Amino acid sequence: xxxxxxxxxxxxxxxxxxxxxSLETVLGPLGIRLEEIDDWNCCGATEYVGISLLPAYALIxxxxxxxxxQADGTRTLVAACSACYLNLAKADHYLQESRTLAANVNxxxxxxxxxxxxxxxxxxxxxxxxxxxxxxxxxxxAVSRPLSGLRVAPYLGCMVPRPDPDHRWTDHERPRxxxxxxxxxxxxxxxxxLKTECCGGHMTQISPAIGFELIRRLIAExxxxxxxxxxxxxxxxxxxxxxxxxETNRHFGTHYRMPILFYxxxxxxxxxxxxxxxxxxxxxxxxxxxxxxxxxxxxxxAAEETPETKAARIEAAHRxxxxxxxxPMPGDAREEGPx
Amino acid sequence: MxxxxxxPGRGRTGNAxxxxxxxAATAGVSRLEMCIQCGCCGGSCxxxxxxxxxxxxxxxxxxxxxxxxxxxxxxxxxxVSCYHCVVRCPQGVxxxxxxxxxxxxxxxxxxxxxxxxxxxxxxxxRNVEAYGRSFELGLTALHYLKHFxxxxxxxxxxxxxxxxxxxxxxRPRRIEGSxxxxxxxxxxxxxxxxx
Numbered sequence: 001x002x003x004x005x006x007x008x009x010x011x012x013x014x015x016x017x018x019x020x021x022s023l024e025t026v027l028g029p030l031g032i033r034l035e036e037i038d039d040w041n042c043c044g045a046t047e048y049v050g051i052s053l054l055p056a057y058a059l060i061x062x063x064x065x066x067x068x069x070q071a072d073g074t075r076t077l078v079a080a081c082s083a084c085y086l087n088l089a090k091a092d093h094y095l096q097e098s099r100t101l102a103a104n105v106n107x108x109x110x111x112x113x114x115x116x117x118x119x120x121x122x123x124x125x126x127x128x129x130x131x132x133x134x135x136x137x138x139x140x141x142a143v144s145r146p147l148s149g150l151r152v153a154p155y156l157g158c159m160v161p162r163p164d165p166d167h168r169w170t171d172h173e174r175p176r177x178x179x180x181x182x183x184x185x186x187x188x189x190x191x192x193x194l195k196t197e198c199c200g201g202h203m204t205q206i207s208p209a210i211g212f213e214l215i216r217r218l219i220a221e222x223x224x225x226x227x228x229x230x231x232x233x234x235x236x237x238x239x240x241x242x243x244x245x246x247e248t249n250r251h252f253g254t255h256y257r258m259p260i261l262f263y264x265x266x267x268x269x270x271x272x273x274x275x276x277x278x279x280x281x282x283x284x285x286x287x288x289x290x291x292x293x294x295x296x297x298x299x300x301x302a303a304e305e306t307p308e309t310k311a312a313r314i315e316a317a318h319r320x321x322x323x324x325x326x327x328p329m330p331g332d333a334r335e336e337g338p339x
Numbered sequence: 340m341x342x343x344x345x346x347p348g349r350g351r352t353g354n355a356x357x358x359x360x361x362x363a364a365t366a367g368v369s370r371l372e373m374c375i376q377c378g379c380c381g382g383s384c385x386x387x388x389x390x391x392x393x394x395x396x397x398x399x400x401x402x403x404x405x406x407x408x409x410x411x412x413x414x415x416x417x418x419v420s421c422y423h424c425v426v427r428c429p430q431g432v433x434x435x436x437x438x439x440x441x442x443x444x445x446x447x448x449x450x451x452x453x454x455x456x457x458x459x460x461x462x463x464x465r466n467v468e469a470y471g472r473s474f475e476l477g478l479t480a481l482h483y484l485k486h487f488x489x490x491x492x493x494x495x496x497x498x499x500x501x502x503x504x505x506x507x508x509x510r511p512r513r514i515e516g517s518x519x520x521x522x523x524x525x526x527x528x529x530x531x532x533x534x
Contacts, residue, residue, distance in 0.1 A: 010473040014508045015501065039515045041471040046420045047463035050442035053366060058527040059467070062520060094367035101366060108527035112519035162422035163435075172426040198385045198421040205482055206456045207417065208490070210386050214419075243497050250493065282504045284497065 002133055003074050005067050005121070006034035007088060009081035009235070010042050015243075016081070016235035018279025022264035023080060023126070025273045029142040030134045034078060037067050043087040046202060057101060058108035060091040065109055065116040080126045082159040082234040089123040093165035125160055127233050127263065128168050131177050136184045144272035146186030149293045153192040153227035154178040155218065155260070157237040161196050172196070181263060182231060185270040190225045194218055199237040204244050212251045215240055219248070219258040228290035230260040238262060242283050259287035269294065354404030361401055365433065365440045373430040374398045380424035380434050390414040394424060394434055397441075410450035415441040416457065455486045468524060471514030476507050 012020040027034060040063050049056035067077045079085035095102045095118035102118050109115055130139065156178055161169045169175045173196050179189045199218065200211035218241060222230050232238050241260045249256055261283065268278035275296050280287060292298040362369045374395075381393030392400065392414050400409050415438040424434040445451045446460070462481050466474045483491050501507040514520065 011475070013472075013512065014475055015506045017506055041514050041516075041520055042467045042473045044467065045463065045473065047460040048467060049366075049439045050415075050460045051446050051457075051464050052443050052528065052531055053364065053440065054531040055524045055527040057366060058523050059520070062516075062523055090366075097367045104527070104530050107530060108523050111526035112516070112523040114519075114523070158419075158421040158423075163425045163433075173423075198419050198423075201419040201421070202459065203386065203419055205459055205479070207386070207389060208487075210389055210417070210419075214385055243501060246497060247493060282506055284500045284504070 001031050001033045003033045003035065004076050004078040004124075004129065005070060005074060006036050007040055007043075007063060007067070007077055007079045007084055008036060009079065009084035011081055011235035011239075015239050016262070018265060018282040019080065019235060019238070019262045020279075022262055022268045022278035025268040025278055026264050026271060029271045030130060030138065032129070032134065035070070037063060037070060037077075040066060043081075043084040045083050045087075054101075054104055054108065057091055057094070057105050060087050061095070061105045061109055061116050062112065062114060063088060064092060064121055065114040068116055068120040069114075071121060075121050076129075077121045077123050078126050078129055079123065081236075082125075082157055083236060085123065085125045086159040086163075089165050090163075092118055092121065092123055095119075123166070124168065125233075127160070127177055127181065131181065136180060139181065139184045139267075143185055143270045145270055145294065147182075147266060147270050147294050148186045148188075150187045150290070151190055151226055151228045152182050152187045152266070153190045153222040153225060153230045154182055154195055155192065155222075155230045155232045155237060155241075156196050157232065157234040158196060158198055158201075160233055178231065178233065178263060182266065185266055187266065190222070190227045192222065192225065192227070192230075194221050199234075199240040200244075201236060201240075204240055204247075208247075209251075211240065211244065212248045215244055215248045216252055216254070216256075219245060219256045220254075222258050223256055227258070228293060229287055230258060231263050231266055232260055233263055238283075242285055245285050257285055259283055259285045259290055261287050269296070354402065357404045357406050357409075358401050361437065361440055361444070364444070365436050367433060367436065369437055369440075370430060370432045371398065371401070371437055374402075374432050375430055377429060379427050379429065380432075383423040383427050384418075385421060385423070386417045386419055390417050394438075398432075398437075407450070409441065410445040410448060411452050412441075413451070413453060413456075414438070415445065416451065416453070458482065458485060466511065468521070469513075469517075470511045471517045471520050472512045474508070474511035476509060477511060 044056045044059050048059055079088055095105060106115055161175045162172050164172060170177060182189050198214050200214040203211035238260055265278045265280060289298055362371045376395055376399060378395040381387045381395050387393055390413060392412050397409060397412060397414050418438040420435050422435055428434060446457050451457055459482050462478050466478055
């Protein structure tokens, strides 16, 4: 068991609950033990630093200080959320770069009886830990339900591969880590050119037209490439592409239905866990029709039907009624599948 | 759009002072002085079309000492922190961090023209200062009531969907050390105002 300190971040407890649930199911098979930082606070996302710089860095540094104090046997702090990962990594980087910032931040921390020496913890992202420390061979060995036949578009978003202050990723704009992981799970990985383009971030809240256009590009391209679903590492990206897909469709008069899941959810499924255990069903754009490709049960509620699948279902039923009684042939069942 | 002319009498010192001020207020080393006006930043920017000045032009305005025009610009508030410009800049300018600095300066002096983005950040910050954690429901509800009332009915299916799927906490979570955090933030604000 490899032991790491762990910073979950606020969204893991609410909008990205599926990330938390699925993450918990993959740690055992990967031989990872995560020790949560006691009483961690919000990282400030992209908002606090736009209001005042020093308090924003002090806010992040409280987490670094708590992590350093708790460090016992490991000094690697793992974050799973992109914004949290970047804030923690960037703060540590700038505290090493600027003595003035480090002095001021420590003076602020002192008011709470804390201190932090820049560089005392190493901040890393969970995906990079899985690739580098666990390794793809170990991932392959844990797979009991290969994701064969599932076409996935890997989508990292911005803040994991960029600006990459500690040079941990294979490329700033076309990193390969997520593709390699998904391929190791047996999935068919689409070469998705928008894999590190912006999901709109907080624009859905501030300037919706920009946000919707950025979401539209992502789902339109994934649809064009024939992806069954998108796979992300980021709670914000998941939220924008999934929860705002309905509003985006209304805005443009489009009818996209592109599900987006966390990579840990697909890992959990590939490691043999059931859909419910890895938080499938929490997404607003239902991923279960796509997951029927790897043999998971499909919900048959009429509400999930699109006009096309409904027409196909009625036609198939009609054909069955008109046909002579024949023994079932392989391939017959496919007519009632999702497509 | 240039609404303020460079007054020759102000001289180079005044102009350079604003550039230095922005650069010094940025975390780490901003390298803003290194900008060669190539425009790679704006060309890489997903929201450049909505900006009143492209980042390149904004940096020229900073260099020209045109403080009021810079701080009133919507450019920093349209930045989505995607860092495309940062990794593409041939001079290594920390564009996103400079945008954060300009936001905080504009927020401090209430110099922005449109309050939608600054209000969103402020509501976020207020929640974090009160609880130590972000509170998505409170943040979104307050923000929409203030700035997007008309979008609220259309948002209902999403809100209900998030709630029924257990993705929206109804109450904020408070950290145990909220007094400790408050003391840290109070001193940080004091240091920032004093410097």
